[in-house]
Amino acid sequence: MPEKTWEIPPGMRDFLPGDAREKRALEDKWVELFTAWGYQEVLTPTVEYLPSLTVDSGDEIRDRLFQFFDHQGRILALRPEMTIPIARLVATRLTRWSLPLRLYYAANVFRYAEPQAGRQREIFQAGVEVIGAPGPVADAEIVALAVEALRQAGLTDFQISLGQIEVFNGLMEELPLAGEHKARVRQLVAKKDFVGLRELLAATGLPAAQADLLLHLPTLHGGPEVLTQAACLAVNQRAAAGLENLSQVYAALQAFGVEAFVALDLGVLRGFDYYTGVVFEGYTFGVGFPICGGGRYDRLLARMGYDCPATGFAIGLDRVLLALSRLRQPVAAPVADVLVGGVDLAQVIAIARELRAAGLVVETDLLGRDRAGLVAGATARGIKTVRFAAGAAGEMGAE
């Protein structure tokens, strides 16, 4: 029986010429942007040993790895994201480079999620990491660069929601809850199950004032006024430092002139893996999922033996392309400027070379067509100009 469909695995996709062109164009824009801001490209292997990829990553990622064995029986996995591989690269290869390091990447990552709701299993991302800059200006640069990347992609109506994970962590420290209840609180907050959270807090007999603080946190959203409204959350040194840091990052974002795109939102927590400071997600209308995300991760490199602060973001190329496809008509595929054919191959090649050198896109005939056939072929493809090389016997001309 013949393979009736030649299926590809779920969650994987082909890029046809139009899609591939759009993807390439977007990547090129971002590469140019990141380069202009002084970032240098790095690449890491698609496949690594499992432990290298799961340093400090949450269960959510660990459960969703594509894994397999090498011939020695060691477990390999496809990279599920780029931040940890780049941290490994820096911690093992670039420790003598002067700081700060500014690195960028454009790469595919793999996650074994149920392929639904915008979750492909092969995901194309672009992103940056700043290594060795502890201050709020580095975080602001990251956010400003994310804004610029989305703007240059052609999006106008988008928002970056910026939070600070230490405010939540500080609050959690103060909660007189048993370990398993705290773990459950984190789970519920991560799942955004505020009904379950309310029920749990009520069931644990937590004083209403403390429960309210925790329930209040995800409702704080907006401009700089949030920093004032959040003052009540500064329950200890840790939470207060988080808020102070958030206001410094916001002030720097105003200096970058991108605050119109930024909403402060203390409910943004981005899971509970390696982040240690500001965290953010980007959203746009018409796409029900975040289009970018990032934050500060000051302890990750230390886990790999190089104690160094870091911050960064990743943008989902597929999701931005999806958002753009909702905004605009598909661009027509570009066609060649000239189709060259004829009986004298050397002459055909010479003409093509000359026209290409002049900056035109030139196709040569591969089907041995006569003049009429060539014109018909060009018309069908939308190619405006035909050159026919008739050799010594005939004239040569444009039609």
Next chain:
Amino acid sequence: MKDSLTIALPKGKLFPDALDLLATAGLWTAGLRADTRKLVIEYPPERLKYIICRPTDIPTYVEYGAADLGIAGKDTIVEQDKDVVELVDLRFGFCRFVVALPEEAFQGRDLTQFNHGRVATKFPRVAAAFFREQGMQVEVIKLHGNIELAPVVGLADLIVDIVSTGRTLRENRLVAGAEIFQATARLIANRVAYRLKHQRLQPLVACVRELVKDQPVR
């Protein structure tokens, strides 16, 4: 787009309660009462749009962002495990998830007698999780309706289903052998809309929460 709002409402038994709640919360609902056959109903003055769909499809509409808000049973939310923000327990649409079985088979005994038995359900995820927690291995058979038929005709030993009054069980001479959990309707939001449309959603959510706070569960 920032000030537009799309709400997905479930057809069927949750619909009247959902409508009353939204009306009390001050939303325009007049057009929903008049014509029940339209699936999309818009009210341009408030940039408000309703989508009327099957209760089990609500989490999907919300997860993909086709609707910003939705009203869905906790039973559906748990079974589908969608990535949505669960905002308010609306306290209506009460039902219980139970394991039910024929009276003569049960007779007050332990469910573990059905280890390796067959369980028919519309909720395979809930059923599988429950029996796993009980340390039981069962074969879960997914059906799409009239689950109570399965033990009567010998398709399954047990069923996992939602029960509100218990009448269907009694009529089929089934009894609830165990309760898995209780469910009510919930107000859910798309995770992006929850942040992008915060200014419009937050007051509405606060209002709804206040309205249902002291209502009895029903």
